[in-house]
Every structure is written in C-alpha cells, then in structure tokens.
Amino acid sequence: MANLNINARKKNTYDAIVIGSGISGGWAAKELCDGGLKTLVLERGRDVKHIEDYPTANKHPWEFEHRGQVPLALRENYGRSFLREETLHWAIKADEQPFVQEKPFTWTRGYHVGGKSLLWARQTQRWSDFDFEGPARDGYAIDWPIRYADIAPWYSHVEKFAGISGNKDGLPHLPDGEFLPPIELNCVEQHLQGVLAKNYTDRQLIQGRCAHITSPQPIHLQQGRGKCQHRNLCNRGCPFGGYFSANASTLPWAAKTGKMTLRPDSVVHSIIFDEKKGKASGVRIIDANTKEMIEYYAKVIFVNAGAVNSNMILLNSISERFPTGLGNDSGVLGKYFTCHNYRGKANAQVEGFLDKTTSGKNPSNGYIPRFRNVLKQDTDFLRGYSIGIGAGRGTYSNRDGIGEDLKNQLLHPQLGNWGVSAWMQGECVPIESNHLRLHTELKDKYGIPQLITSVAWTDNDDKMVKDFQEQVEEMFSRAGFKNISANDTKSNPGSDIHEMGGIRMGADPKTSILNKWNQVHTCKNVFVTDGACMTSTGTQNPSLTYMAITARAANYAVGEFKKRNL
C-alpha cells in the first residue's frame, strides 16, 4: 500500500507546475521547458489545438447560419458576452463560475487552452521608468521592486519570439523595442499626427506596436508561423499564426521540447503548502469532467491563472501557516486590485481626403502615449492616460425603395466619409478598498468558494475621464474634425479586460506578497507572474509586460531549481 502511494505520487510529480495556459502561462511553460524542467501545464478549460480547433477561421459570412447573430437559446446559456456566432466557442457558460458583484464589475474570461491570448487586442507597448517610478514619485500605492533596466532585456527576449511590429519612435516614456516593419498609419491618422506635432510639444501620435508578424524571421518560421494576412478575423484563431497567441507560439514550442504535459479540464482548487518543509509541494485540482480532486506535485509552481483567478487560488490556499491565504502575512492579498480606465470614448467626422481610401485591413491602430504628469505633476489627478486612435472610411448603400432600384443601390455601395475615433487607456491608482475576496458560504459547481468583487472607480478616475474628453475635443478641433463627441461611457471596472493587482510585487513583505523575482516572499517556490503581480497599472496594454515579467521570473526559477534552492 505504501509503495502504491509512493508510485501514485511519483506519477503525479513534475519539476514545475504552471497554472494557466494563456498569454503568461504559455511563456512560463516555454521558458521552464527550455530550461529543462519537466513541466505540467494546467488549464481549467478544454483543449484548443492551433489551427485544428479554430472551427470558424476560414468560414465566409454566408456560411454562418445566423450571419453572426447569437440565437436566443444560446444567449441564455452564455449570459451577456461580446462574442458573436463566429467566436461563440470561446464563451463560457453562465453556470461555469458565478460570482458576486458587491460593486458592478465586468469579468471576461477565456476558459480554454490559450485563454485570452486568442482574444486579445494584440497591442504591445513597453513600460518605461516613468511608469515603474510612478508610485514612488507621488506616494500612492507602493514602489515597484524593479525598474526598466531589469525588464528591458526580457522585453527584447519576448518581442523577438512573439513578433512585434512597430516604428522606432525614440520616446523616453515609451521605449523602442525589437520591431518588425510597422503597419502604416492611414491618411487621416497621418494628418492628426502632423497636427499634434505642430501644436503640442508634449504629445505624439505614433503607430501602435502590435503582435503581428509583418516580416517573418527564422524564429517565427521555426514556430510554423507566417506573415499577418490582414484578414482581421483574429479572434476566430489565426490559421497563419500571424499574431501571437499561446496556441500558435509558446505552447507548441514548449511541447516540442518533450518536457511539457498539458492537462486541460483541470480547475485549480488551491496550492498545497507543506508545513514541515515551509514551502509549497503541489496543486490540488478538480477534474472538470469527473469532479474528482487530484493532487499534482512539483518543486516550482507558477501561478498564471489570470489576475482574478490567481487571487482566488491564493486566497483559497489555506494552511496552518497561512490561515488567510498563501503568503498573506501582510494582509494585502486580494487588495489594491485594479484595472485600466477605458471609460472615455470619442468619435468625430472628417471632412476631405475624399480622393483617398485604405486597402486591405488594419490589425493595429494609432496611439498617443501618455502625456499627462510625465515629467511633473501638471493636472489635478494622478498619473495619466494614453489614447488609441483609429480612422477609417466605410461604404454605405441607400436602402430606400423597393425592387430593382433597391437592388441596384445595394449592388453599388458608395464610399462614405472618413471617420475617426479615440479611446482612453487610463492608469488607475490601486487603493486598499478595491479588493477581491472569497465568499464564506457560496460555492461554484466545483465546490470552490465564489468570488466577491468589490472594485469601484475613484475620484481620480472621474477627473481623468473629464480631462480625456477635453483634450480629445481640443486635438480633434485643431485637426479640423467635425461633430466631435467625447463621452464618459461609465462602463464598469473590468470592462477593459486588464485586471491587475491583488498579489502585488514589492520590496517590503509587510506591504506586498511578491518579491522582485515574483516569488511569494514567504513561500519562495511559488511565483505569480500574470496581471495579479502588478504593483501599478501604467497606461500600456499590459500583456507584453506580463510576458516579459514571466520570462524573467521563469529563467530565475530555472537557475534556482538547478542550484537546488527551491
């Protein structure tokens, strides 16, 4: 019997376990496997194999029975979702994981192998020290334990592999990276770029750097990925591997090392803490199909479940040593949880440029890096916001009338005028009262305590939206755009799908959970490297930074593992 147990334990033992197979989990898997560690990757959702599990990727509009609309009966099953008929296979069912919104919170989840890396917006801007030093400068939240110099080589490392297109813009607050040729700005975006250059010294319009391969390098061909085909059907999964996803890139790479075991349908319950050894010994999962609880063991554990779920896992990892959650001596676990402020949206009509149009499809957009409170505090709110900019020209047909006239109108659409839109990407200052916690009674269908979200906008966020509205109106007016409308959508926190914090990094274990290598201060073989580790939010789309932080931490973990320190 004892032998049986030992054998069973051995069978379930790996060098490393990665919880989550999305954008950061994929990177952890790749780096740990490249480092020679036998790695188990746990994913709560179903398996999604690159290309073969993208059922709608090559379907034409007329091949969708409802032309994209989701049938009512399915809408009931899936609840509210931004997904359409083309992408409904990525939606989760309403009963998968109910949660309690103490304050309104929008939580978008991607429960399948690859996670939200199949669904992201693919914008990849680097942070600078203006971002890392934000908290230290104005005293809100705590100082980051790392600086740009710590992360810069890892940005390069992940950019080269993922394939990032962009211009070298030479901006100190938005450092250049390892770029493939840029995607072009269009006529109207170029016009606005010129207007900003002429009228402002503090702001520039650049092309957003994005994770699309514009010129495949040997490293991309080695992954079996090719050039972006400008289909803009990215969220169905890309059969060309034209944009970066864990499915197209990091996971197959890790699999090829022979070191990776991928286990889908594995809902992580908690991390097992060994009281004698004073460190984590493994992970408890619930098999999503059989509902059986199974334990897996490893010396190194990477938590990449997505910011909210990573918080839930640590909060649910209760032991004698950690009665309120793994590593939570400081009491800050689940607190200082935040996101980006995407409330501000604007659009306007553009006169002129009627002899010009675009050709093909644009997977990227223009980008105005943060210009508020960069060099000094110059507004009545903290930090700042960047702005996404997109212009374009559509076609329309007159739908009046009936019969032959109507038919002719529909068969000969006219080019419309140009339009332009802007969206705000604001930094939220993390505060203690914005937090996640677990429900003491309610559980989900796996027997895991339900989440309670208690996250609200602050006065600082309100002021920032107002400033965005004013600034966009001014910039658009100077560009000669007409019928400008800049609104506060008052969307819920979380609508940006950039959940961050709750397991923040910091130098001081009294005010943070993770050290500068993303190790839990008091349980060094557990690393958290997804959005949950973020001490502050910056204004940049965060995925690239998660990738770099993950690659850095995973390489450190490989070193420590080999030195037998973990």
Place this chain on the structure above:
Amino acid sequence: MQRRKSIKNIALLAGGLIVLPTWAKAWSLETLPPMALPLPTLEGNTLALIIEAIIPESDTKGAKSLGVPAFINTMLADCYEKKVVENVEKSLTRVEGIAQTKFQQGFAALPLAQKQALLLEIEKGEDKDLKDFYSLIKNLTIQGYTTSEYVMTTFLKYEMVPGHYHGCVPVKS
C-alpha cells in the same frame, strides 16, 4: 421547427445533469441545417413572395433564388422574441387581407408592381405593427441578400485574405 424545439427541450431537461452521448453532442442546435418555414404554409408563401418583391429576380439573381426566405425563417425561429414572430404571422394575414380589399385577389396573384406598391404603402403608412413587420423583413432581406456568396463575390469585392494593408491609396474611379 419541431425538431429545433425538441432539441432545445432536451438541452433544458438535461440541465447539465446528464452527460449526453457523443452522437447527441454532435447533434446540437448550431449544427442543424436550416429548418422548414416556422410559419404555416400559406403565410410562408406570402412571406417568400414579399421577400422576392423586395429584391426580385431580373438579369441578376433575386432574393428568392439566393435562399433568402430560408435564411429569414432561420432568423425568425432562432433569433427573435416570440412577440416579434407573432407580429410577423399576424401581419402576413393582414397583408393577404389588404390584397383582397384593394385588388380582390390574393397577394400571390398580384403582379410584381402591385405587390411592391402594397408594401411601399405599408412602409409609408401609420400602422406601427405593419411597419415594424415590413421594416424587419426588409432589413433581413437586405442582410441575407448582401451577405450571400453570389452578391459578395460578384458585386461587393469580397476579399477574405487581403494579405496587405495600405493606409492611403487613391480612390479608384
């Protein structure tokens, strides 16, 4: 329709409690082919005739030969609330009534021009239920027609894989 309903009911009954066998998983709402008209035959015919009157066959294909009536039936069966579908049913009967009163014939027997005149009158009229009905059917007809393979590939320069993006090119005359 009946088969659709029964599958929906199976799904509701199952409620996650029973694990469906593989054959049943493959036989889901999404994979079912477009069903027969959800409406009685008479109204079904009227509906198909209205759709064809909105975008008739000429030297290019019309809505009917592009399968738009079947598309609209699918949409009505799957994507619209019961009260909307009921208004479609009632309105089809009323269209028959209008044809009888105005022209002393069934809608089907009217020449195309008279069918169209009748529909334009509804579009410009005051009766909200009839206007809602016509606006829905017209919009769905336009949607089905303009997203058909024939129209997209023959007339609308449909290009699934452009392979490039140019941000500022001259408009081709």
